Amino acid sequence: MAQVTREIVLDALRAVRGPDLEGNIVDLGLVSDVFISDDKVYFSITVPAERARELDPLRAAAERCVKELPGVKGAMVALTADRRAGQVAPRPAPAASPAAHSPTAHSHAGHSHAGHGHTGHAHAAPSQGGGAAPRQPTxxxxxxxxxxxxxxxxxxxxxxxxxxxxxxxxxxxxxxxxxxxxxxxxxxxxxxxxxxxxxxxxxxxxxxxxxxxxxxxxxxxxxxxxxxxxxxxxxxxxxxxxxxxxxxxxxxxxxxxxxxxxxxxxxxxxxxxxxxxxxxxxxxxxxxxxxxxxxxxxxxxxxxxxxxxxxxxxxxxxxxxxxxxxxxxxxxxxxxxxxxxxxxxxxxxxxxxxxxxxxxxxxxxxxxxxxxxxxxxxxxxxxxxxxxxxxxxxxxxxxxxxxxxxxxxxx
Known part of the structure; x- marks a missing residue:
């Protein structure tokens, strides 16, 4: 079985692009924190904080793409609004769906909790306005x-x-x-x-x-x-x-x-x-x-x-x-x-x-x-x-x- 490497993962993710992006998510610098352990792959995708929930299909497309790679037992992908200094994340259009070259992924055997889909969670920046902070949910x-x-x-x-x-x-x-x-x-x-x-x-x-x-x-x-x-x-x-x-x-x-x-x-x-x-x-x-x-x-x-x-x-x-x-x-x-x-x-x-x-x-x-x-x-x-x-x-x-x-x- 082929060994899964960071380079193989990034190469596969170059097939994933959002509907309004002038390039793929790797070359645009949106993929980070790539971590591989026991043939399970973990990484983050940077998106605008205010669009994190509606851009979850982008995360799902990237996850399917990686899970189809030979030797990959599972994948866990998180959406993050964290940005590097000076970096401006592109703003994908809300209507279209992200696309990858691969069809729906088939299931892979494995023991990891990362072997199935997971909703990403982004950290939104706090409001800079003068209003009161929202109350914590009970x-x-x-x-x-x-x-x-x-x-x-x-x-x-x-x-x-x-x-x-x-x-x-x-x-x-x-x-x-x-x-x-x-x-x-x-x-x-x-x-x-x-x-x-x-x-x-x-x-x-x-x-x-x-x-x-x-x-x-x-x-x-x-x-x-x-x-x-x-x-x-x-x-x-x-x-x-x-x-x-x-x-x-x-x-x-x-x-x-x-x-x-x-x-x-x-x-x-x-x-x-x-x-x-x-x-x-x-x-x-x-x-x-x-x-x-x-x-x-x-x-x-x-x-x-x-x-x-x-x-x-x-x-x-x-x-x-x-x-x-x-x-x-x-x-x-x-x-x-x-x-x-x-x-x-x-x-x-x-x-x-x-x-x-x-x-x-x-x-x-x-x-x-x-x-x-x-x-x-x-x-x-x-x-x-x-x-x-x-x-x-x-x-x-x-x-x-x-x-x-x-x-x-x-x-």
Whole structure:
């Protein structure tokens, strides 16, 4: 089978042109971010921001063209309004349809979520007028995920605070408390769930449409780490991140879940805004460590979720303290209580402090999270207590809005 290269992809895309363009989309400089992994092709097409929705047929034509190439298992194309300095994107006419030399593409075998069509999403520039900014849509106005009761984001202001470890143990603790749980690894650049949950291989497609999530320890799991090799660097701009996230959310066969935990990437960038603006989040859990530097960044995450009107369910203080295994003495290596004081200061719940232990580190590296590998230990008990507090808040908010939330059953 011929190897798919960037040059082959670009050569094929030279057959794609819009109805009002004096040339093809490649020579006009509209194609960017071409990325190939495991015979799946990802790229962006630049279009005018105000025409993004009606120009989706251009994206679809380019996707069909690439999917017909020998050796290509799938393609994902995003429309973006990002422009290089000084570049003026041509304005295609609205009435005509884009054309490619190829007829409708036949289907290709493959495991990737990129093997079928996907609606592009462009970032439109904000209005420069003096009017008020549009109000963020409420959770009830955002499209949900069929079968999923509540979506909880686990976020941090910076990397290295143990957010992914907290996410996976929180998900398992919610499950231990009697709920049906899934977890989405939204960290496109640094996916952790395959290693944390000891999963490998590629997810399968169901009837050529939805993707069947991977499973372990009773959790349904989706991650970009299942679709690309561990050593591959994902060098994507915002629109590609947005497209991939929404596809992993809405085109996965999650089934009936009480809660979907989303492990967010660190910071306050495109992935966080996509989740906050496009998905009806039940709330966000912020993970921080006790020291002031981490808390400064945690405040930014809190401010972002509040600005987009996503409830903050509380703060978890990770690496809160260290108990020496030989003496039993306690050491506050990173300080102690900073996250709790910050939670009280800004008026959000403090969910609990998780100690720094060798057990958490070793079980995470081994793909056997502490909640399932050492269920009677103190860290597992703390995670279950955090999960109980989180779900109590989600249930209370659901009741306030007239929805009935599942009841936690302790056995």
């Amino acid at each position: 959770a009830a106005q955002k499209a949900g995920i069929p079968g999923v009761g509540a979506i909880i984001a686990v976020a941090s202001g910076k990397g290295g605070v143990g957010k992914s470890t907290t996410s996976v143990n929180l998900a398992l603790a919610l499950q231990t408390n009697g709920l049906k749980v899934g977890i989405l690894d939204a960290d496109i650049y640094g996916p952790s769930m395959p290693r944390l949950l000891k999963l490998s291989g590629r997810p399968q497609q169901v009837d050529g449409k939805l993707i069947r999530p991977m499973e372990n320890y009773g959790l349904k799991v989706m991650s970009m780490g299942f679709l690309v090799d561990e050593e591959v660097a994902m060098i994507w701009r915002g629109p590609m991140i947005q497209s991939a996230l929404l596809q992993m959310l809405r085109e996965v066969q999650w089934g009936d879940l009480d809660v979907l935990v989303v492990d967010m990437p660190p910071g306050t960038g495109d992935a966080q805004l996509t989740m906050a603006q496009q998905v009806p989040l039940a709330g966000a859990v912020i993970v921080s460590t006790p020291q002031d530097l981490a808390l400064i960044d945690a405040r930014k995450g809190l401010a972002m979720f509040r600005k987009v009107e996503v409830p903050v369910l509380g703060i978890v203080e990770n690496m809160s303290y260290f108990i020496a295994p030989d003496t039993g003495n306690r050491y506050d290596i990173f300080g102690h209580g900073g996250a709790e004081r910050e939670a009280h200061r800004i008026g959000v719940p403090f969910l609990g402090g998780v100690p720094l232990t060798m057990g958490i580190r070793e079980t995470s590296d081994a793909g056997t999270p502490v909640v399932v590998s050492e269920p009677e230990g103190e860290p597992a008990r703390i995670y279950r207590a955090i999960a109980t507090k989180v779900w109590e808040q989600v249930s209370a908010r659901a009741a306030d809005s007239g929805r009935v939330a599942p009841r936690i059953v302790f056995e």
